[in-house]
Amino acid sequence: MSHTSPPVPLTSRAGAALKGRVAVPGDKSISHRALMLGSLAIGRSHVTGLLESEDVLNTAKAMRAYGARIARDDDGGWTVDGAGLGSLLEPEEAIDYGNAGTGVRLALGLAGTHPIATTFTGDASLSRRPMGRVLEPLRLMGAEVVARAGDRLPLSIRGSAAPAPITYRVPVPSAQVKSAVLLAGLNTPGVTTVIEPIATRDHTERMLSGFGAELSVEVDDAGARIIRLTGQRELSAQTVQVPGDPSSAAFPIIAALIVPGSEITVADVLLNEHRTGLFLTLQEMGADLTIDNIRETGGERLGDIHVRHSALKGVTVPAERAPSMIDEYPVLAIAAAFASGRTVMQGLEELRVKESDRLAAVAAGLAANGIAHEAGEDTLVVEGRSGQIGGGTVTTHLDHRIAMAFLVLGLASDRPVTVDDGSVIATSFPTFQDIIRDLGGVIDASGEQAA
Numbered sequence: 013m014s015h016t017s018p019p020v021p022l023t024s025r026a027g028a029a030l031k032g033r034v035a036v037p038g039d040k041s042i043s044h045r046a047l048m049l050g051s052l053a054i055g056r057s058h059v060t061g062l063l064e065s066e067d068v069l070n071t072a073k074a075m076r077a078y079g080a081r082i083a084r085d086d087d088g089g090w091t092v093d094g095a096g097l098g099s100l101l102e103p104e105e106a107i108d109y110g111n112a113g114t115g116v117r118l119a120l121g122l123a124g125t126h127p128i129a130t131t132f133t134g135d136a137s138l139s140r141r142p143m144g145r146v147l148e149p150l151r152l153m154g155a156e157v158v159a160r161a162g163d164r165l166p167l168s169i170r171g172s173a174a175p176a177p178i179t180y181r182v183p184v185p186s187a188q189v190k191s192a193v194l195l196a197g198l199n200t201p202g203v204t205t206v207i208e209p210i211a212t213r214d215h216t217e218r219m220l221s222g223f224g225a226e227l228s229v230e231v232d233d234a235g236a237r238i239i240r241l242t243g244q245r246e247l248s249a250q251t252v253q254v255p256g257d258p259s260s261a262a263f264p265i266i267a268a269l270i271v272p273g274s275e276i277t278v279a280d281v282l283l284n285e286h287r288t289g290l291f292l293t294l295q296e297m298g299a300d301l302t303i304d305n306i307r308e309t310g311g312e313r314l315g316d317i318h319v320r321h322s323a324l325k326g327v328t329v330p331a332e333r334a335p336s337m338i339d340e341y342p343v344l345a346i347a348a349a350f351a352s353g354r355t356v357m358q359g360l361e362e363l364r365v366k367e368s369d370r371l372a373a374v375a376a377g378l379a380a381n382g383i384a385h386e387a388g389e390d391t392l393v394v395e396g397r398s399g400q401i402g403g404g405t406v407t408t409h410l411d412h413r414i415a416m417a418f419l420v421l422g423l424a425s426d427r428p429v430t431v432d433d434g435s436v437i438a439t440s441f442p443t444f445q446d447i448i449r450d451l452g453g454v455i456d457a458s459g460e461q462a463a
């Protein structure tokens with residue numbers, strides 16, 4: 013399905029308490045990277061728990077176009093036969109990356125240091141998002157780019173036959189930019205260095221090391237991470253187990269916190285320290301949220317998260333925590349609406365360049381459902397329990413997280429909440445509705461009556 017398909021309005025409403033144990037699908041960030049690194053490695057990689065969502069399937073399609081063989085096995089695992097570093101084939105057609113920012117930005121990194129031409133396109137959301145943040149370092153490495161005004165998609169990129177290693181200080185906290193430069197460094201002779209003043213998710217570094225890349229990470233006196241990668245070293249095939257996506261787990265977890273009487277477990281959730289800002293914030297808000305069965309697999313930590321309906325209180329979420337929960341603010345705003353007192357979220361400028369302008373989209377959704385709030389340039393303040401909640405229709409702007417966040421709102425609201433298009437949920441969490449229903453939550457196609 014693509015997002016030229018007709019919109020699918022969905023409505024959620026309050027019902028029984030949420031109960032049960034669920035597992036959310038695999039982490040999106042790790043899934044993209046497993047397919048990409050497997051495609052560059054020599055030999056056959058095996059991936060279990062891959063997220064089978066539209067964004068990740070677009071990466072599978074892209075890597076096939078570059079010459080990798082990628083197949084789903086009968087047992088649900090995936091095999092990836094890599095073409096080997098430096099041997100990406102020129103895709104015969106434009107690669108349509110749909111809604112996937114991570115996918116296209118990381119693929120640009122790969123394409124940017126191979127002497128082949130690739131044209132990338134995307135849906136209306138992706139075509140609005142800035143690509144200059146990855147094109148700037150790739151141009152410094154020798155790539156030629158022809159892009160729409162403002163470095164937007166569609167664009168064509170041709171990598172240099174003799175790419176130059178660079179030292180690049182990432183100007184915005186972005187794991188996608190960091191990763192694009194590191195992936196470009198793989199096919200570049202010499203040492204590519206990325207300096208990251210503010211730490212972001214480090215799945216690329218971890219997985220590159222796991223696939224045998226020569227990579228080191230050092231933290232300087234100012235706390236910046238300095239990542240050095242020696243290029244043109246072969247990668248070797250690996251087995252990757254993808255843990256559950258904490259950004260997906262956020263939705264049932266917050267649903268359980270705000271629906272009275274709820275008690276749920278979300279099993280096997282990734283607990284990488286650069287991804288757990290939401291869980292810490294919820295605990296500060298007074299959430300009954302505990303984590304156990306903590307273990308490590310494939311260089312990543314995971315565990316089971318238990319939550320019970322809780323009396324939440326408003327808190328201030330500091331700007332420096334934003335990179336570790338950047339995709340979770342829309343649903344945190346929903347938790348904040350049920351807290352006593354005000355919740356202040358700071359350092360949100362990156363929300364403006366996601367699948368939608370998330371700050372504006374969240375504010376509009378809160379307004380439509382009677383929740384008092386104030387949005388600044390890079391801040392959001394939500395007044396908890398400010399009156400009757402719900403009854404609104406929310407515009408999703410092709411943004412899965414806006415759709416899911418406001419469907420969670422409806423599960424605990426005084427009146428039902430409708431989102432104008434739930435089809436986009438399939439980009440990251442295709443089983444969202446099934447999981448909420450399994451727990452006892454009510455989400456219907458709009459117009460359908462609850463049973």
Ligand SMILES: O=C(O)C1=C[C@@H](OP(=O)(O)O)[C@@H](O)[C@H](O)C1
Pocket residue numbers: 040041042114185186187188189191213338339362
């Ligand atoms: O590297 C990644 O896998 C991601 C990085 C983040 O984006 P930025 O790099 O733009 O912060 C995040 O929002 C996105 O969902 C996934």
Ligand SMILES: C=C(OP(=O)(O)O)C(=O)O
Pocket residue numbers: 111112113114115339366367413440
């Ligand atoms: C920002 C997101 O994804 P991407 O940048 O990969 O489109 C997200 O999933 O919330």
